[in-house]
Amino acid sequence: MINYAYEAFEKDTKCLIEQVKPYQPDLIVAIARGGMMLGQVMGYGLGVRNVQTIHVESYDGDCQRDSVSVYGSCDLSNAKRVLIVDDIVDSGETLQAVLETLQRSSPDVQIKTAALFYKSTASVSPDFKVREATEWIGFFWEKEYE
Numbered sequence: 001m002i003n004y005a006y007e008a009f010e011k012d013t014k015c016l017i018e019q020v021k022p023y024q025p026d027l028i029v030a031i032a033r034g035g036m037m038l039g040q041v042m043g044y045g046l047g048v049r050n051v052q053t054i055h056v057e058s059y060d061g062d063c064q065r066d067s068v069s070v071y072g073s074c075d076l077s078n079a080k081r082v083l084i085v086d087d088i089v090d091s092g093e094t095l096q097a098v099l100e101t102l103q104r105s106s107p108d109v110q111i112k113t114a115a116l117f118y119k120s121t122a123s124v125s126p127d128f129k130v131r132e133a134t135e136w137i138g139f140f141w142e143k144e145y146e
Contacts, residue, residue, distance in 0.1 A: 001136045009140065012116050012130045013038065017045035019128040023112055025083035029074050031056050031098055034087035037141050038116060042085055050079070054101070056094050068097040076106040084113045088133055092122030099124070 020042070027050045030039025036053060043051040055071040076082060082102065089095050095113055102111055114128035117137060 001138055003143070004137050004139045006140050009037075009116070013041050013045065015130050016114055016116065016128055017042060020046060020083060020112075020114055023081060023083065023128075025081045025112070026050065027052065027074075027076060027079040027082045029054055029082060029084045029098070029102065031084065031086040031094060034139070035085045035115075038087055038114075039085045042083070042114070046083075048083075054098055056098060068093045070097050070101050073105065074102065076102065076109050079106070079109050082106075082109055082111045084111060086113075086115050086126075087139060088117040088119075088137060089113075089115045089122045089124070089126050089129070090119055090133070092119075092124040095122075095126065096124045 025046065025048055028039050028043050028048050030036045030051060030053045032053045032055045039051050043049065052074045054074055057069045084095065084098055086095060099111060112127040115126040117131050117133040118126055118129045119133050
């Protein structure tokens with residue numbers, strides 16, 4: 001297991017911000033809960049004030065569910081370029097479900113994705129990414145506040 005500390009998060013998020021800057025998103029959608037901290041920090045780093053969340057459930061504890069549930073929606077009505085962020089793209093099912101949900105509601109909006117970690121076996125790969133995940137990751141925002 002990798003213990004992902006704040007210092008690594010800070011370094012990796014700065015790297016992700018530099019990758020995303022040329023895209024110039026005008027709205028960030030953070031996948032709750034794992035992507036919420038990243039979404040907020042990316043918003044500051046990219047100067048994007050419109051940061052929204054969408055609630056997705058794909059795990060029960062450490063066990064992945066058979067299906068992904070997306071709750072709520074986002075207002076993309078004034079957006080041209082949206083960035084979806086999450087802490088990790090594991091199977092890819094969560095990211096795929098959010099992409100499909102947002103594309104259905106706003107087909108004319110350009111959407112890209114970003115994650116700190118990704119698995120090469122995921123069904124969808126984020127457009128912007130920092131680290132390949134090869135083992136379970138204990139994020140500091142999960143462990144230090146339990």
